[in-house]
Amino acid sequence: MKHFPSLILLLAFNVIFAQDKLITRTAKASFFSETPVENIYAENNQVASILLLPKKTVAFNVLLKSFKFEKALMEEHFNEKYVDSEKYPAAKFKGTFNEDIDLTKAKTYANVEIKGQMIFHGVTKPLNTIAEIIVNEDKTVTLKSKFPINLEAYNIEVPALVKDKIAPEIEVIIDATYK
Amino acid sequence: MKRAIITISVVIIAVICYATYQYNKPQQDVLSSNSDYSFSAIQLIEKFNQDANASTPLFDKIITVSGKISLIEESTNTSILILNDGIKCEIKNNDAQQNLTKGMSVKIKGVFSGYDDMFNEIALVKCVIIE
Numbered sequence: 001m002k003h004f005p006s007l008i009l010l011l012a013f014n015v016i017f018a019q020d021k022l023i024t025r026t027a028k029a030s031f032f033s034e035t036p037v038e039n040i041y042a043e044n045n046q047v048a049s050i051l052l053l054p055k056k057t058v059a060f061n062v063l064l065k066s067f068k069f070e071k072a073l074m075e076e077h078f079n080e081k082y083v084d085s086e087k088y089p090a091a092k093f094k095g096t097f098n099e100d101i102d103l104t105k106a107k108t109y110a111n112v113e114i115k116g117q118m119i120f121h122g123v124t125k126p127l128n129t130i131a132e133i134i135v136n137e138d139k140t141v142t143l144k145s146k147f148p149i150n151l152e153a154y155n156i157e158v159p160a161l162v163k164d165k166i167a168p169e170i171e172v173i174i175d176a177t178y179k
Numbered sequence: 180m181k182r183a184i185i186t187i188s189v190v191i192i193a194v195i196c197y198a199t200y201q202y203n204k205p206q207q208d209v210l211s212s213n214s215d216y217s218f219s220a221i222q223l224i225e226k227f228n229q230d231a232n233a234s235t236p237l238f239d240k241i242i243t244v245s246g247k248i249s250l251i252e253e254s255t256n257t258s259i260l261i262l263n264d265g266i267k268c269e270i271k272n273n274d275a276q277q278n279l280t281k282g283m284s285v286k287i288k289g290v291f292s293g294y295d296d297m298f299n300e301i302a303l304v305k306c307v308i309i310e
Contacts, residue, residue: 023298024252025252025259025261025267025298025300026252026253026254026257026258026259028254028255045254045256045257045269046257046259046267046269046292046302046304048295048297048298048300049297050297059297061295061296061297063292063293063295063302064293065238065239065291065292065293065304066269066292066293066302066304068206068304068305071202071203071204072204072205072206072207073201073202073203073204075206085238085293086235086238089234089293089294090293090295090296177254179252
């Protein structure tokens with residue numbers, strides 16, 4: 001019985017920590033390449049992410065083979081010719097922000113600046129983006145962001161033959177809801 | 180001369196047909212394809228624990244795995260089922276809503292898409308529940 005108060009304290013701590021570390025396995029990453037010849041859209045609904053509010057960090061892990069395309073051939077080319085997903089299976093991002101996000105009130109934080117590093121196709125590059133972080137009524141948190149990825153910067157070569165089919169800069173959209 | 184023109188036309192048409200077929204090739208149908216490998220969830224997790232390069236031979240392979248649902252995470256279009264705390268399977272929501280509950284034993288067929296080292300989970304996409 002002597003340990004009872006400390007047990008309660010321990011439980012309380014657990015609850016606090018559980019709320020501090022927000023995770024999701026069902027974040028969505030999609031990208032769009034637009035050229036006059038062909039539009040290419042792909043999405044991945046299986047992105048893993050951790051949002052640590054007290055440390056103000058966010059991390060994403062995107063398995064490249066989980067991207068789904070409209071056409072099977074595009075998916076094949078994406079994996080085999082461009083991102084070489086057997087050699088580099090995941091794209092990773094880790095970033096920090098300055099905003100204090102209050103989980104107790106439903107609120108939209110519209111312009112959260114996230115600064116971080118992206119690892120993609122074996123190349124590490126700084127990546128800064130603006131995100132919208134929403135504390136929802138049901139206490140879940142949504143993070144949305146949009147940023148361009150320059151293929152050349154990550155050593156992804158587009159053969160001359162299909163250059164007019166693939167945009168040199170691809171727009172990536174992230175939509176994550178943490179529980 | 181006439182014959183040459185006909186031959187060339189036939190070849191050109193064949194090439195166009197083949198290219199069009201390739202371009203419009205349908206997505207892999209997991210349900211009707213045979214699986215390349217069959218594991219219990221415990222076996223598959225153990226395989227990855229022992230071998231850091233276990234991913235390589237499995238990429239794009241259709242894997243059947245049987246295990247116990249340890250978590251269900253629902254999202255707008257798809258849901259994630261976690262088997263035995265170590266395998267995550269992405270399934271379409273209409274499949275997910277077949278009265279699946281935590282603790283249930285299921286057999287799932289899906290395409291291996293990699294190892295997620297953020298949560299240490301083996302990832303399968305395009306999954307269908309077969310039992």
